[in-house]
Every structure is written in structure tokens, then in C-alpha cells.
Amino acid sequence: MSWQRLTWSLLFVCALFAGSAGVLRAQIKQGPPPFGIPSPPPLVGDTSGLAREAQDWLVDLVKINTTNPPGNEQAAANYIAGILTREGINPEILDVAPGRSAVVARLQRNAVAEPAKALLLVAHMDVVGVERSKWSVDPFGGIIKDGYLYGRGSIDDKGMLAANLAAFLALKRSSVRLNRDVIFLATTDEEQFGDASLKTLIAKYWDKFAAGYAINEGGQVVVKDGKVQHVAVQADEKVPVNVVVIAKGTAGHASIPTKDNPVVHLATAISKISAYTAPVHLTSITRRYFEGLSTLEDEDIGKWMRVVDTPDRGEHAQRVLSDSNPLWNSMMRDSIAPTMLQAGVRENVIPSEARAYLNIRLLPGDTVSTLLDELTKIVDDPLVHFEIDADGGLAAPNSSLETDFYATITKVCAREFGGAPVLPFMSTWATDSAQLRLHSVQAYGLGPFPLTEEDEHRVHGDDERLPLASFATGVDLVTRIVAEFCVLK
Ligand SMILES: [Zn+2]
Numbered sequence: 001m002s003w004q005r006l007t008w009s010l011l012f013v014c015a016l017f018a019g020s021a022g023v024l025r026a027q028i029k030q031g032p033p034p035f036g037i038p039s040p041p042p043l044v045g046d047t048s049g050l051a052r053e054a055q056d057w058l059v060d061l062v063k064i065n066t067t068n069p070p071g072n073e074q075a076a077a078n079y080i081a082g083i084l085t086r087e088g089i090n091p092e093i094l095d096v097a098p099g100r101s102a103v104v105a106r107l108q109r110n111a112v113a114e115p116a117k118a119l120l121l122v123a124h125m126d127v128v129g130v131e132r133s134k135w136s137v138d139p140f141g142g143i144i145k146d147g148y149l150y151g152r153g154s155i156d157d158k159g160m161l162a163a164n165l166a167a168f169l170a171l172k173r174s175s176v177r178l179n180r181d182v183i184f185l186a187t188t189d190e191e192q193f194g195d196a197s198l199k200t201l202i203a204k205y206w207d208k209f210a211a212g213y214a215i216n217e218g219g220q221v222v223v224k225d226g227k228v229q230h231v232a233v234q235a236d237e238k239v240p241v242n243v244v245v246i247a248k249g250t251a252g253h254a255s256i257p258t259k260d261n262p263v264v265h266l267a268t269a270i271s272k273i274s275a276y277t278a279p280v281h282l283t284s285i286t287r288r289y290f291e292g293l294s295t296l297e298d299e300d301i302g303k304w305m306r307v308v309d310t311p312d313r314g315e316h317a318q319r320v321l322s323d324s325n326p327l328w329n330s331m332m333r334d335s336i337a338p339t340m341l342q343a344g345v346r347e348n349v350i351p352s353e354a355r356a357y358l359n360i361r362l363l364p365g366d367t368v369s370t371l372l373d374e375l376t377k378i379v380d381d382p383l384v385h386f387e388i389d390a391d392g393g394l395a396a397p398n399s400s401l402e403t404d405f406y407a408t409i410t411k412v413c414a415r416e417f418g419g420a421p422v423l424p425f426m427s428t429w430a431t432d433s434a435q436l437r438l439h440s441v442q443a444y445g446l447g448p449f450p451l452t453e454e455d456e457h458r459v460h461g462d463d464e465r466l467p468l469a470s471f472a473t474g475v476d477l478v479t480r481i482v483a484e485f486c487v488l489k
Contacts, residue, residue: 096200104185150465155451167481180485231414
């Protein structure tokens, strides 16, 4: 060990004894290095103390029940505002609807705002509901068991919320000079995309958080066979649209069955719709995703991934990939999932109407009207028609893979996970990033916590849980990405 490195090590050891806040201050703060020392230590040192602090915030946030509907995010917003205020930051509560407020805070580079350069750290405070009887623990108890934090929202999205907050406070505590504004935003109503969602926040308060870049949820750190297989950074997403299938007939006594019974017509229509597969369309991001994944999957699958877009073997490859993984299937085509059925009032009454609800996910660029024209032909029944829910998602352009920020994310992720490939990704699920991309924000989706498929499946399901070690990794990752991109070097 050279004497220079020894000096830095001693500084580091001193910092460790200064308490967790002091550790970060000592490590992020970059004083001029003593003369003759060519390379300073990394911008961010040990973040384990920060992660322990953030874990306490996360437990508290899980205990604040923000099930949407109704959301009640105001309590979570006040809790976060309290933390920010204690750190000497002036947060602002943004009221969206009764009982529903977002919270925003800013670390300013200098007096002149440059929104196009600013980085937004965004996460939502609301969570989806629970089927209480299926949970082994209280979903809002903040229970820690066997190295996991159990709770609704522990992953989606309070984990990210706490990680963003940690990264934001680490910057503030370090008093580093920034090269851009960094904005923290905790949002409402993401899970329902309703009247209190980011759309409304943008309409009412855009200048409070306008930014050129954003980190949001939406990506994944995929753990396979006990190690990180790859990191997926979301740069695009499918567009959700809800459609109702309505069959109409004549109401009557069930003892005299009729040919226009809407229950029968609806069931036949749904069966035909379910047998339909939309044509494959590979976006440039999905192509790059398969290309990157092809070296990581087993040889047979990898081989098909490499030829998925070729004229001669593409069609067969697409079929193999579709059959072997429902996620890949949905990434290649418009998808249709019937989710709810509604008909009848009594066992002995033929109803006059039956309804089925389809949740459709369109590839960017596809339109629901084209798809419904096709479905109308396939169903081929004058008693059945479709109605489009006007509150569908909006198609947004994808985020560029050529920005400095995407390069920073890729570099830091690869470093964090021992060189694991970092792949661009179009999610089949929707996030608030579409709203941001429509406002020219280069938004990227992380899932900063390494998760197995099994834990990933608990999101929106039963016994959602976050491995605490993964949480600490996520805090570290987000802090390093933010520092790398925003600290003046
Ligand atoms: Zn979410």
C-alpha cells in the first residue's frame, strides 16, 4: 500500500468513527486532494450506515397504509417532509386532492434554474390493496423476518422512495458542489392513474419539478442461480388500454333458453379473443434486449434470441421465445388479458347484457382501433361490441439510449454488480415515466434491488417482501448513480 493510499485509508477510518452522517459527509465531500495524490477515493464510500437509516424510513412508510383507493398519501408526504425538514431542506407539500398530497424538494446548483439539466428522483407513495387472508404477516406491520422486510409497498414503490430519499440526503449532507439541480418527488395515485396521478401534478405544478432527466421505478436487477444475471434499465413501456366487451340479448325466464343469451355470446367471444395472437413487432429496444440476453440464457434459447429478427428463422424463433416465457411474449406483441366478467342478477333469469373487461397492452406505436378492428372480425357477432375506456395510457416516445445519463447508469450498474450486463428494456407494465417522457424528460426505470423471480412475483401479490441486503444494495446503487451524474468534478 502506498503512503498516499494509506493517508486516504486513515481518513476513511476516522470518518467511520464519526457516525453514519459523518461517514457520508467525509466520503462524498471532495476536498482538494493533497498535492501529489493523482486519484482521489471514489465519490461515495461505504453507504451501509445510510442504508440502515433508510431501512427505518422504509419500515415507517410501510406502516403508513396508503392503499389506493383511497390512497391517503398525505400522511406519507408529511412523514417524508418531516425527514427533509430535519435535514435543513425546505420541502413543499403539493396538494392534489383531499387527503392526497405529493412532496417535492430541491437541491439547487445555483440561483438560475436550468430545468433541462436537472435530475428528478421520482417514486410513488400509494400501494395496491391486499387480500389480507392470504398474507402470513400484517401487510402494514413493517415486519422484519429472516432478513426480509415484509409489507405492501416494501418493493413497489416505497423501497425506491426510501432509496431516492437516501441518495438525496447523502448529497445534501455532503455539501458537494452540484453540476445540476437534483429534485426529489414523491407522487400520489400511480397505481390507479386516476385524478390524483402524475398527470394532474404535472398540470398543476410542473415548474416545481421540471427536469431533463429522471430515475423512476420500472427496471429490474435479475437474480438467477444466486447471482445477478443482468440489469434491465427501462427506457420504454407498453401502453395500457382497458376495453369492455358487451354482449346484448333479450332478458327472459331461464326455463325457456333463447339463442341470443348474452352470457353465451360473451363466452364465445372471449374464447375467440383468447385464441388470437397479435403479430410480432420488435422495437429497437427489445431487439437490443434480446441481443444482450442471448449470451446469458441457456444455449438453445440464446440461439433463438440471436435470430429473432431474421427473415428465415425469425418466425420460428419468435414462437419458441413466446412459448418459453410469457414476459418475452408480451414484449413482442400487443397483448390482451380478460380480467373481469359481469352478468346476471339471479340464477333463473337470462340477463339482457353481459360484459367482459379486457386489459390490453399495446406496443408503442400501435393503436387500439386497429386491434379492435381485427377482434371485431374474429368475434364476428353482431350482438357483441367493444367500448374503449377513455382513461387509457398515453403513448410516449422512448428515452434515448445515447444520453450521458444512460451511460452513467450503465457504467455504475455494471460496477455495482461485478460487470453483469446492463440491458435496455421495454417494460410490459406501465409507469409514470410515460408522462415524463411526454414532457421531454429522459426517464429511466430502475429496480435497484436485486431480486429473484420468486420475490419479484410477490409485487402486487401476497407476502410482498424485500430482502434487506438487496435494499442496502439498492440504496448504494441509487446514491452512486446520482453522485456520479450530479456532483461537479
Ligand atoms: Zn409501482
